[in-house]
Amino acid sequence: MLESASCHELEVLLADRGPQLLRTAVLLAGSQHDGEDMLQTALERVVRRRRVDGDLEAYLRRVIYNLAADGWRRRGAWNRKLPLVRASQPDAVPDVASAVDLRDALIRTLRQLPPQQRTVIVLRYWEQLSEAETARVLGCTKGTVKAAASRGLKRMRELSESWLTSNAGLAGR
Amino acid sequence: MDTEFEELVADSMRRQAVAVAIPPGLTGMVQRARRRERQRQFAIRGVVGATVAVGTAAAAVALTAGPRPAQPGPARAETAAYVLRRTEKALAGPAARTIEYDRETSHREKPAPRTAFPPGGVAIWYYGELTRLESYAANGKAINAQVLRIGPRTFTETTVNFGPRTWWRITGPVKRNYVKLPARKCGSPFNMTNPSAIRQALSCGLYVLAGRQHVDGIDAIKLAPGPLITHEHVLPGYNVIWVSPATYLPVRIRSYHAEGSRSWIQEDFRWLPATKVNLAAFHLSVAGFRKVKGPGGTVGVVTVSG
Numbered sequence: 001m002l003e004s005a006s007c008h009e010l011e012v013l014l015a016d017r018g019p020q021l022l023r024t025a026v027l028l029a030g031s032q033h034d035g036e037d038m039l040q041t042a043l044e045r046v047v048r049r050r051r052v053d054g055d056l057e058a059y060l061r062r063v064i065y066n067l068a069a070d071g072w073r074r075r076g077a078w079n080r081k082l083p084l085v086r087a088s089q090p091d092a093v094p095d096v097a098s099a100v101d102l103r104d105a106l107i108r109t110l111r112q113l114p115p116q117q118r119t120v121i122v123l124r125y126w127e128q129l130s131e132a133e134t135a136r137v138l139g140c141t142k143g144t145v146k147a148a149a150s151r152g153l154k155r156m157r158e159l160s161e162s163w164l165t166s167n168a169g170l171a172g173r
Numbered sequence: 174m175d176t177e178f179e180e181l182v183a184d185s186m187r188r189q190a191v192a193v194a195i196p197p198g199l200t201g202m203v204q205r206a207r208r209r210e211r212q213r214q215f216a217i218r219g220v221v222g223a224t225v226a227v228g229t230a231a232a233a234v235a236l237t238a239g240p241r242p243a244q245p246g247p248a249r250a251e252t253a254a255y256v257l258r259r260t261e262k263a264l265a266g267p268a269a270r271t272i273e274y275d276r277e278t279s280h281r282e283k284p285a286p287r288t289a290f291p292p293g294g295v296a297i298w299y300y301g302e303l304t305r306l307e308s309y310a311a312n313g314k315a316i317n318a319q320v321l322r323i324g325p326r327t328f329t330e331t332t333v334n335f336g337p338r339t340w341w342r343i344t345g346p347v348k349r350n351y352v353k354l355p356a357r358k359c360g361s362p363f364n365m366t367n368p369s370a371i372r373q374a375l376s377c378g379l380y381v382l383a384g385r386q387h388v389d390g391i392d393a394i395k396l397a398p399g400p401l402i403t404h405e406h407v408l409p410g411y412n413v414i415w416v417s418p419a420t421y422l423p424v425r426i427r428s429y430h431a432e433g434s435r436s437w438i439q440e441d442f443r444w445l446p447a448t449k450v451n452l453a454a455f456h457l458s459v460a461g462f463r464k465v466k467g468p469g470g471t472v473g474v475v476t477v478s479g
Contacts, residue, residue: 007207011200018199023190032194043206103185110185125183126190157178 010046013057021060027122028068030111038067062137069119069138102160109159117152124149256382256394259421268422272445272452273299281436291316300447303455320457323347331457332467340459341467388415388425389441420444 014021025042026035042063046056110118116138123134124145131149135142278294293309293316302323308316317334328347333340383397393415415425426440445451 010203014200019195023193026193047206103188106185107189126186
């Protein structure tokens with residue numbers, strides 16, 4: 001288990017960078033609760049190590065990204081089905097405030113992507129990592145990152161297509 | 174992919190991230206992580222310790238079942254519920270189409286009373302309505318063999334006594350009793366002797382996963398009594414079950430006489446295909462034996478439901 005000194009380092013890191021790390025975890029996991037859970041699990045994995053060589057934040061981030069790409073608690077399939085279940089409920093009244101916001105719609109489509117695609121999209125467009133950096137932290141090739149990002153964005157576009165056509169006027173930034 | 178859409182995606186995430194609520198005391202998560210890790214390490218040590226201790230005891234009571242190749246255990250973590258579900262399924266499916274061979278031996282702290290279990294144990298074969306039972310003397314020689322066919326209304330029993338070289342065959346009515354146990358008493362009878370009884374015990378949800386242990390060359394999954402059995406005394410004694418990770422069928426059941434007891438009856442199972450050769454076990458040859466009058470009576474079949 002990580003020594004007390006390193007745990008103190010981890011606490012300092014969390015005090016400084018915690019909010020940013022939590023935001024990333026929430027985007028990757030799809031909800032506030034799951035994001036907190038993911039961050040907690042990532043911390044446990046870091047604590048499990050005897051020592052961390054090099055940048056602690058980089059290591060913690062890598063653990064979070066890999067948890068997400070591995071299909072955080074295998075919820076991917078369920079998350080993809082959930083909107084369909086909700087849509088089929090006759091009493092489900094759409095939230096007008098969120099329905100008019102394309103960005104909310106896009107975040108919902110992000111949650112429906114397979115774990116690897118979602119992770120790549122978050123790393124590329126939220127963390128602003130290059131394809132090479134994303135490939136390095138996820139331990140895959142640049143080609144895999146490129147393909148996952150392309151498929152992910154394509155799927156997001158498809159999923160939000162109907163919304164885009166019916167709200168073309170509202171889609172502007 | 175057009176850059177406008179990519180920018181829209183990036184902007185959506187920025188807006189979503191701003192809405193994330195940052196809970197106070199985020200650094201407390203580190204201490205929580207340390208606590209959980211310590212608990213995890215203690216749990217691992219507990220399981221490893223228990224497995225080593227029981228493994229030594231099991232090695233001292235090697236039984237007659239032949240050598241079987243060791244099977245590698247599954248890499249993923251198993252839960253008791255998962256193992257029990259698979260075992261129940263195996264007992265209801267594949268086991269029902271095989272001959273169950275069960276070698277029972279008794280291990281006692283004190284010498285057994287004269288009327289108790291045969292000193293060399295018993296071997297039982299089950300297949301549908303057929304049962305063969307053989308009792309053994311302390312030196313391993315067979316005392317007698319019995320084949321029983323229990324039909325819906327009548328039974329036929331053929332018994333061969335190897336000492337006096339006699340045999341008898343009797344038929345009689347089957348008396349069926351259906352017993353519904355109270356909700357909490359859903360465990361099996363003390364000594365589980367057939368798939369339905371084992372299934373019943375497992376369905377009660379009274380067992381928990383207790384690691385892995387080598388049983389007869391198999392890296393078996395051990396199921397031990399849960400808190401319901403040990404604390405509420407659901408059974409008169411209690412059972413420990415080892416199942417194969419490949420078939421999920423029981424390979425060994427050890428029935429302890431009471432909590433903390435060092436006396437037990439051990440059943441070692443083999444699940445044999447119903448081939449002509451294996452089914453021959455239910456044919457008892459009486460050639461060269463003298464026929465004598467057998468005891469009369471009925472066969473009672475008790476069906477227990479939880």
